[in-house]
Amino acid sequence: MRTSLIAGLTMAFLSISQANDQISLKNGDLFFGKVIALKGGLIELQTPHSEAPLKILNKDLIKLNFSADYSEKETPDELPKNSQELYLRNGDSIPGEVVGLTPTHLSFQTWFAGLLEIPREQIDSVFFGVTPQRNIFRGPIGIEGWSQENNGRWRYEDGALTSRDKGFIGRDLKLPENFIFGAEISWESSPNIRIHLCTDGEKPQSDGTSNSYLLNLNSGGVQVRRVMPTGSSGPKFKTLITSTQAPGNKNSNTCQLELRVDRVSKILQLYLDGEKLGQGIDPTDSPKGSAILFESMSSGSSDNSIRNIIVNEWDTTTQLLRREPRAEDDLDTLSVDDGDRFSGKILSYSPAGPTKPFTVQTLLSPNPISIPLENCAVMYFTKGADIPKSKGQYHLALRTGGKLSLSGIQLGPNKLKAKHPWLGELEIDRVVMLSISKSE
């Protein structure tokens, strides 16, 4: 009994010492430790620098980042996945699953906040196939772990890998067979960067980066090419996707790049700033490597930077995600995976049915149309009378994607209790919390 108590205390201590929540305040103060409570204008933080928890005044809070090291429950990679994401008209987004639809409400089941009954007029849309995948890599958080060739042109600063010279930096990210690579690319004068994926090593070989995928980004557009293995017959490059859409615009020297790679089906999909630029089929045997290399092509006069690099495993459900825009404001719209759109009134949802269909009454058909769940891509709800946007005092970002506006936050060991301006009192599982920031 005594042994188990000691073991339990030791585990509790370890879990505390591992947690590294981060609190940043407007005056530049920075605290690390484990947030054990947040209530009454105070954040209580367990830290090695004080025997008693520090009581931090949250009036000047900029952001509270919750550590991913949370030993009491699953690691973030093992958190439940939802393939649907609901967007409220105040900008909030919630991962979960539609479990019911009435003329007035949509029932949305979440694993972290239970069942939400949401009035239709508060809902902007529901996207399907938005599964947050198992995260393989998120960073960079420093230059450590990255390999550079002898010239060391790349540097780490302000959360970004930056170079203003030609040169490689690479890392073996243990890329799985199917993955989604995303990153924010920025530049000083013009974009000029190459990203080599699925390479055999984290450094270029003597023959360059053969047997890989090459994502080429410059002011002329974006291109995805298959780099053939050394010794293979035919041309060294096979172009898979080409877009002449220039990254960024005159007001922005940054873009969000996403490449989805399915090495089993040999399908690659390229997105720029959330817009799908194209899909390519690799006609060869896919490269087998698991590393990634960034190659700056800058000639020494301006910086190229890469930040917010995220690599997730890609499962097939995400393939359904389409970013079809809203068709009409005064009608419901349901878009399906082949690009068809059905506008009218989305009447109901039958989760008990074999195909789990949504029923839509369109203007074109006298009878309602049933659309199986597996074909649904995005569902927009009628923009009714303007309802005032409502923001809470805080923004809660969720580890599985999504964000919520909240007020009256009270954080306990396992749950966060707070009031959502529209959804009312919520109890949210602490494990899902990524960060809390003050609303502007």
Next chain:
Amino acid sequence: MKKLLLTPTLFLVSAIPSFGENEKAPKERPSVLTFSDKSRISGIPKSVEAEKKQLVFDSSSLEGLSVLNTKRLLEMTLNGAPKKIEADHYALATIKGHFRDSHRDTIRGRLTNLDDKTITLETWYAGNLTLRRSLVHSLDIFNQSPSFYNGPDGPEGWISAGGNIEKYWTFKNRTMISKARSGIAREVTIPDKAKISFTANWKSSPYFRILFFSDDGSDDYPGTGYSLNVQRTYMSVYRNAPNDRNNDIISESIRNMLEAETAEFTIYLDRSKDGTNAVHIDGKEIGTWTGVDDTKFKGNWIHFVPQNTSPIKFSNISVSQWDGILPAKPEDEEKEDPEEKLEGQEIRLANGDVIIGSVKSIDEGQVSLSTSFGDVGVPIKLMRSVALSEEIDEVRMEKNDVRCWFHEGGYITVKLKSLDEKTLRGYSQVWGDAEFDINAFSRIEFNIWRPELDTARYGSSTDW
């Protein structure tokens, strides 16, 4: 041997706070605590109990007074107003080092006594400090308050030829890292005998210039000054003096830098016409020069100028007094003939004369020296240095040692006992127990002998 805070009665002019009327009183600015996990808390330190490793801290970020432990505390900045002292002379005692540690404590004050065993300095911040002479490495006398720089602590005080410092340089962990070719400069009053030292880190190969005595901090190619140029395995020093012909002073191969990624540079400067100057890299003499009158340089800018876009890291930058004696080379030590040494201690005067003798007494700024030619009286303000014992001795490292940095530059190591809003109490093997006015210090480093905290304190070579 407890020292009390004494009124500095012997100083010629009363001490005055060093901030202007329109400036915000520094006291109003909070101190900042930095911990090894990068926690950073601002506020007012109320007290420190060293044995308990407890710090009571009043932070506007925290509810009420907080009791923090200092086990992982790296440093505490202080913003009190130091006093500016005008005196007839300024004595600077450089203390011998701690075991294998390169830091050298310095204490400044007014010399009031010197005998076989002790040196007594009158200070505004700790009253009379009587130093064990065997633990004092050197004693220098100045007629102006000696100037120091230790940094970099941040971009304050630096300017960049490119205009925008943040665009071209990153400051972190008391290090500055170049992002481009644009140089960075700051004005530091360089004493007549000075030591400029710094550490450089690079990733590919070293390619940079260090300029000193420059007359224009906003230009990477100023009109006058010295330029020390490092390019891969080659180092040169070029002198461009006003109304003088320009000189290539040193051109040397430094092939041992080929495989290195870091090096410590030290430039020894004696501005007098007959002074010997030198450049050392990693403690090894690369070249010397003499016979140039550098008193004619009016500029006081020091520049660090990368010569390519590959990042270079500069840290441990220090400008300090130098006793004018170059580190002995091994062959010089062998040549030394003890029989040729005269009895007594070597006292250098401002006019360059050297007297060998012993100090009989010090009275009202006048030193009475006993020499083989009879007794000689010398005003302290006309002295420049007193050669001290060469016996090998070092200061012990103590468990609760802290390094207290003076606003004026330099630092002392103190075994901390306690600290409150006004006073730091501590012990040193050099002077015993003493109480220090906390306004003398700009920051206090804690846990200085814990090497496992060095990476958090200084950053690592891989931390770019």
